[in-house]
Amino acid sequence: MKKIKVATVFSGIGSFEQAFKNLGFEHEIVFACDNGEREIIIENYNDFKKKFDENIERENITKIIELIYAKSNKQNFVQRTYLTNFNLDHKNFYQDIRFLDGYKYNGKLDLLIGGSPCQSFSSVGQKGGFEDTRGTLFFEFARLIKESQPKVFIYENVRNVINHDKGKTWEIIKQTFAELGYEFKFKILNSSDYQIPQTRRRIFVVGFKKNATNFNFPNKYDLKLSMQDLLLDDCAVGSFSYKKMVPTVKKGKGFIPYDCILSDKLVKYILKGGTGTFYQKPEINLKIARTLLKTMGNTHRAGIDNYTLTPEGKIRRLHEREVARLMGFPDSFKVVVSRSQAYKQFGNSIVVTVAQNILKEIEKSGVFN
Numbered sequence: 001m002k003k004i005k006v007a008t009v010f011s012g013i014g015s016f017e018q019a020f021k022n023l024g025f026e027h028e029i030v031f032a033c034d035n036g037e038r039e040i041i042i043e044n045y046n047d048f049k050k051k052f053d054e055n056i057e058r059e060n061i062t063k064i065i066e067l068i069y070a071k072s073n074k075q076n077f078v079q080r081t082y083l084t085n086f087n088l089d090h091k092n093f094y095q096d097i098r099f100l101d102g103y104k105y106n107g108k109l110d111l112l113i114g115g116s117p118c119q120s121f122s123s124v125g126q127k128g129g130f131e132d133t134r135g136t137l138f139f140e141f142a143r144l145i146k147e148s149q150p151k152v153f154i155y156e157n158v159r160n161v162i163n164h165d166k167g168k169t170w171e172i173i174k175q176t177f178a179e180l181g182y183e184f185k186f187k188i189l190n191s192s193d194y195q196i197p198q199t200r201r202r203i204f205v206v207g208f209k210k211n212a213t214n215f216n217f218p219n220k221y222d223l224k225l226s227m228q229d230l231l232l233d234d235c236a237v238g239s240f241s242y243k244k245m246v247p248t249v250k251k252g253k254g255f256i257p258y259d260c261i262l263s264d265k266l267v268k269y270i271l272k273g274g275t276g277t278f279y280q281k282p283e284i285n286l287k288i289a290r291t292l293l294k295t296m297g298n299t300h301r302a303g304i305d306n307y308t309l310t311p312e313g314k315i316r317r318l319h320e321r322e323v324a325r326l327m328g329f330p331d332s333f334k335v336v337v338s339r340s341q342a343y344k345q346f347g348n349s350i351v352v353t354v355a356q357n358i359l360k361e362i363e364k365s366g367v368f369n
Contacts (some may be wrong), residue, residue, distance in 0.1 A: 001026065007105065007150075009033040009097050009114040009141060013081045013345045016113050016154070018329060019355035025363065029086060030109060033094035036076035040069055040096075049098065058101045062094075062146050069095040077341045081320045084336050097140045100145025109148050110368055114141045115156035115350070141327070142176050144208075151367055154358065155205040156350055159188045162203065173205075182207035185215060189358075191328070191351040193220035197227045198289040200351055204358060214365040216249045218357035226287040227306065230325040237319045237339075282307040282315050289326050294347030296323070320346070328352030 004027040008016060011032040020027045042048065042065065052061050069076070079093055094100045097114075116137040145153050155177075162170045177184050184207035206215060218275040282305075289306045296305045296317070306326075310316050318326070320335055320342035328351045335342050362368075 001363065001368055003028055004110045005030050005108060006111045007031045007109050007115065007148075009100065009112070009144060010116055010137075012078060012349050014086050015327070015350035015352050016355045016359070017082075017086050018333065018352045019359055022330070022352065023356055023359060025359065028186045029088045029092075029093060030105060031092045031100075032082060032086075033097050033100055034076070034078045034082070035069070035095050035097075036078035038069070038072065038074045038076060038095075039078065040072055040074070042068055047360070052099055052101075055103070058103075062099050062101060065096050065099045076108065077337045078129060078345060081334075081336055081345055084334050097137065097144070100140075102144040104170065105148040107149060109150040111152045111154070111362075112145060112148060112150040113154045113156075114144075115212060116141050125242075138173065138176075141153050145177075145180050145182070149209070149260060152211055153182065153205075153207045155207070157203055159201045159203050164190075177205065177207055180207075180309075182209060183211065184208070185217065189217065189354050189356055192223050192288055194218070194353045194357050195221055195223065195225065195349065196326060196353050197225050197230065197287065197353050198292060198351070200291050202350065202354070204354075206304060206362065208367060210367070215367075216359060218361050223288070227289045227326065228287070228308070231308055231322050232319055234311055235316070235319050235322075236312075236314070237316060284308055284315060292323060292326060292347050294344040296343045296347055303344060323347075328354070328356075 004020075004025060006016070006020065006027055007030040008014070011017075011034045014032070017029060017032075039197075043075075046062050048065070052058055076095065082088070083093060101191065118310075141155065155173075161173070164170065173224050174186075184205050186203060186205040188201050188203050191198050204217070206217075206329060208215065284307045286306060290304070292306070306318055307315050308318070320339050321331065323346045324333055324335065325331070327346050329346075337345065
């Protein structure tokens, strides 16, 4: 197998890049792109975008946009994690997919990977096809496919995209890929079927410029691990004891932490419209973890996220290394950001073992030979 030239957008912390490393497939990362969830105000955005889409001074516009991001006071924590773990020149990590020139990479990519945020498709159902995706970040991914013409693309999203807007969004997505000249297959995969004890269902689309009949999605595996097998020993991060929490309600404001037995007085207060956040009783020692979200660790989510016990018997949240393991990342993967940022990054990611199994099946098809 020759060296595979791969590029990713909405790259996150590099799940597919880590999958390549784990598999030992010889590859080159051509570029990556992620804004790290930074909201940057771009003055004259419409003028920039119009010129960019009309192929006028694309390179200069891209440089201006990158400079705007560089001069902002907002850090791209995703980029920091990515570049720490993968061999990519800083100049080839783009900040904004909307101004990434796909023509620059035409004929230079074997594989393009991306999973746009599931946004509202405002024009869905009006005209259909490629034109209906304009104005969304999905369109930017489609545009890059059209301009760069990779041999294969992988598109990932939450499974509910199929039902968005009564199925109209999904029909637009499928029609768009077909209009780009790619044959594709899609399937919802659950990470618990691929060696990771976490319920995480995502839809994957794999598209080929040539016949895709030799590609099939990977078979399921029997799960041999539980969440408990991936936990650290003697870890007390984020521990708390809900038994010792005291409901605190003052003048109709504040919050109501979970208490083992709610008093009649507190129940009456709630029924009368008392305000505040109500904590559910956290479940502990789950065999298969709940879906990890970027909001894991938020104090108001007790009872929704994943918990275990400290050696002293206190309930605790998961350590970022445990979260990394539950996303399929090896312990050699460097976590170089704060715990809260790490939670966001892993919660936004793709399970590495799922990515590995998809890549193995693509490689079997012979498309990279």
